[in-house]
Structures are given as C-alpha cells and as structure tokens.
Amino acid sequence: MSTDFQQAREALGTRLRELRLSRPGGRLTGDQLARQLGWHKSKVSKLENGKQTATAEDLQAWAQATGQPGAFDELRARLAGFESHIRSxxxxxxxxxxxxxxxxxxxxxxxxxxxxxxxxxxxxxxxxxxxxxxxxxxxxxxxxxxxxxxxxxxxxxxxxxxxxxxxxxxxxxxxxxxxxxxxxxxxxxxxxxxxxxxxxxxxxxxxxxxxxxxxxxxxxxxxxxxxxxxxxxxxxxxxxxxxxxxxxxxxxxxxxxxxxxxxxxxxxxxxxxxxxxxxxxxxx
The missing domain is CATH 3.30.870.10 (Endonuclease Chain A)
Known part of the structure; x- marks a missing residue:
C-alpha cells in the first residue's frame, strides 16, 4: 500500500476522531459510538487510526451519529481522493x-x-x-x-x-x-x-x-x-x-x-x- 494512500487514510481517521470528540451533544467515547452504530468496538479504533478503509456508508453513519451530518460531503470527498489511486x-x-x-x-x-x-x-x-x-x-x-x-x-x-x-x-x-x-x-x-x-x-x-x-x-x-x-x-x-x-x-x-x-x-x-x-x- 502506498505511503501517500496510507497518509490520506490516517488523515481521514484524524478527521473522524475530531467529529467524535466535537459532537454537539457532548463527545462520544469509541465504545459509545460503536454501540450506537452497531459495530464491533475495534472498528472505530481501526478507522480513526488509519488501519481500515471506510466505506461511504460508514462515513455517512459516522457523520449522523456524531450529530454533524453536514460533514458527510467533506468525508466522502476525502475518500474519493485516495480511492482514485487504490480501487478495491x-x-x-x-x-x-x-x-x-x-x-x-x-x-x-x-x-x-x-x-x-x-x-x-x-x-x-x-x-x-x-x-x-x-x-x-x-x-x-x-x-x-x-x-x-x-x-x-x-x-x-x-x-x-x-x-x-x-x-x-x-x-x-x-x-x-x-x-x-x-x-x-x-x-x-x-x-x-x-x-x-x-x-x-x-x-x-x-x-x-x-x-x-x-x-x-x-x-x-x-x-x-x-x-x-x-x-x-x-x-x-x-x-x-x-x-x-x-x-x-x-x-x-x-x-x-x-x-x-x-x-x-x-x-x-x-x-x-x-x-x-x-x-x-x-x-x-
């Protein structure tokens, strides 16, 4: 996996963490977010640390769960940027x-x-x-x-x-x-x-x-x-x-x-x- 790709994935993970911590109704822990979304708790950690590539559906769910649905377009644009190089x-x-x-x-x-x-x-x-x-x-x-x-x-x-x-x-x-x-x-x-x-x-x-x-x-x-x-x-x-x-x-x-x-x-x-x-x- 290319260095540029990994750096972009880690940057996306950092942004996801920011959204979780800046939730309008109060920050969520990783475990709380995972339970809310019905995910295994390790998935939140992997996404935030650039260890797993999010899907567009993951990003939309994350934006909704953190009370910032308007952030989805930004997240999707970030994903499209590095997926143009790595196409699963x-x-x-x-x-x-x-x-x-x-x-x-x-x-x-x-x-x-x-x-x-x-x-x-x-x-x-x-x-x-x-x-x-x-x-x-x-x-x-x-x-x-x-x-x-x-x-x-x-x-x-x-x-x-x-x-x-x-x-x-x-x-x-x-x-x-x-x-x-x-x-x-x-x-x-x-x-x-x-x-x-x-x-x-x-x-x-x-x-x-x-x-x-x-x-x-x-x-x-x-x-x-x-x-x-x-x-x-x-x-x-x-x-x-x-x-x-x-x-x-x-x-x-x-x-x-x-x-x-x-x-x-x-x-x-x-x-x-x-x-x-x-x-x-x-x-x-």
Missing amino acids: WRRQLAAGHRAVQDAHNEAQTNARVLRAWESSWVVGILQTPDYARAVLTRSAERHQSPRDIEDAVRSRMQRQQLLYGAGRRYHIIMWEGVLHALICSPAVLAAQLDRLTGIIGMDTVELGIVPFGASLKQPPGVGFWIYDDRQVVTETWHAELWVDDADSIATYLRVWKAMRDSAVYGADAHNVINAARRTLGTHR
Missing part, C-alpha cells in the same frame, strides 16, 4: 466486470507509449476471447462478483482495436511461466499461444519473453502497465492501484527495464512460445 476489487466489481474493462480501454486509448510486464497471464490486449473468458471467470469466482462475463469479454476485445491504429506503440514483456499456466483448458491455451506468435512482427507491438533460464536483475513480481511514463496500473488480490507520483513511476520503469534486459525478442521469442506450445501435447 470489492467496490469496482459490485456492478460487474464490464465497467472495469471500459476504464482500461479509456486509459489505453489516451496513451501513446504503453509498457507492460506480466508474470501471471497473457496481457488483456493480446488475449483471445476464450482465454479472456477463462481469466474473467476465475476473477468472478475469486471476488464473488456479478458474472457479466460476456459483456466484459466484448469490452476487452474492443480494446484490441488499438493495436491496429497508427501513433501508438506497445512494449510488452511476459514471463515464460505465462505460456505454461493452465488457467484455461489446454486447447484454449494452445490457441492463445498461436495468437502470440502472430503478434511477433507487428509494427505497433514489441513482444518480449523472459525465459525460465534467463539471468534476472529483478524477481518476476507482479505485473503492471506504464502509460506514457506518467501513470502505472498494477493489481493485488484485493485492489487495483493507479499510481501517478514520479518516484513510484521511476521505480516501475527501473523494474520494466530490468525485465527488458532479460527478455528475448523476434525469432528467439517465437522459439520460446513454440516450445511451450509443444508441451501442451502432454496435457489431456
């Missing part, structure tokens, strides 16, 4: 997966130089429909979110039109493990690998593969995108991070360049993909 999957996927895909479509449409590192699965911009369907289904299972899978797949496929337009350049690097990960059926993965071999040689895409035997300057770590060296998008199991501070972007750029130094391209990348494709014959 629970909230993003409350209405399904299509909206998340549309947000990524917009971000990539507005960028001209896009760099990606991925160690877990084929990046969305290069996925086949069946592979995308498998990945999004796994995500819906993991987050227990609405299953608008077909709408989400169509949105992800729409993004791929960006590959064929002038003025945009994709620099994509993937870990060889991506080529072997059976997060879908062997037949679907085989078709996906065939798709990757067809990408090599496109003038808008530079596709690199980091082989298992490559010397690494960095551990594989998590995947991420860098848009025009001004914004990074990465994800964890619980949230998606949209990072725009210069120091963090510089860190991700160093990692990406380290992975580029370990990657193979062109015919060598083609050979690594084809070798993975041949191993699928051993899976039934």
